[in-house]
Amino acid sequence: MITAMMDALKCIYSKREVRDFLDKEVPEDVIIRILEAGRLAGSAKNRQPWDFILVKDRQRLRELSRFGNHAEHVKKASFAVVITVRGDYFQDPFDAGRAAQNMMLAAHTLGVGSCPVTLHDEEGARSFLEVPEDRRIQVCIAFGYPRGVERRGKVRRKPLEEVLHRERW
Numbered sequence: 243m244i245t246a247m248m249d250a251l252k253c254i255y256s257k258r259e260v261r262d263f264l265d266k267e268v269p270e271d272v273i274i275r276i277l278e279a280g281r282l283a284g285s286a287k288n289r290q291p292w293d294f295i296l297v298k299d300r301q302r303l304r305e306l307s308r309f310g311n312h313a314e315h316v317k318k319a320s321f322a323v324v325i326t327v328r329g330d331y332f333q334d335p336f337d338a339g340r341a342a343q344n345m346m347l348a349a350h351t352l353g354v355g356s357c358p359v360t361l362h363d364e365e366g367a368r369s370f371l372e373v374p375e376d377r378r379i380q381v382c383i384a385f386g387y388p389r390g391v392e393r394r395g396k397v398r399r400k401p402l403e404e405v406l407h408r409e410r411w
């Protein structure tokens with residue numbers, strides 16, 4: 243059952259990657275809410291260039307992890323979502339990123355942890371997932387309930403004054 247959700251700013255500011263998951267299934271209705279957040283993302287010219295491949299089967303999650311160089315956490319995820327894009331428009335990767343972040347923030351507010359995963363062996367992953375020729379894999383995201391209390395160390399981000407330029411560079 244879904245209970246109170248955190249406010250939007252708290253959700254955005256506190257999102258950290260989770261790579262250690264409980265052996266606990268995320269219910270289908272929660273998965274659908276997460277996927278809906280991705281589907282509802284805006285995109286350039288409203289092209290919605292994405293498709294989402296949901297992988298829940300434990301054996302397939304183990305096999306999927308083989309296609310990334312840093313993808314151990316996929317093995318223990320409750321589910322993974324692979325985002326594919328049409329890839330014939332330069333803004334497609336940006337749009338996929340918007341869908342990905344929407345899903346990860348929705349998951350976070352529903353108590354589900356997540357971490358993006360690069361599938362370095364894209365060709366291997368394409369074949370494994372039977373992705374059509376005209377689509378490319380943008381990113382995979384591993385999802386699951388976090389194991390234990392998340393470590394809250396110093397947030398490793400550049401300070402705003404280092405990245406913010408006003409009026410001109």
Ligand SMILES: Cc1cc2nc3c(=O)[nH]c(=O)nc-3n(C[C@H](O)[C@H](O)[C@H](O)COP(=O)(O)O)c2cc1C
Nearest residue numbers: 257258259310311312313357358359360361381398
């Ligand atoms: C496009 C993208 C690909 C990523 N690929 C991986 C990956 O293959 N394996 C992994 O462990 N983390 C991956 N990450 C997670 C980053 O390492 C993480 O976002 C960054 O280190 C910040 O982590 P933090 O929020 O815990 O500070 C990826 C993140 C992005 C945005």
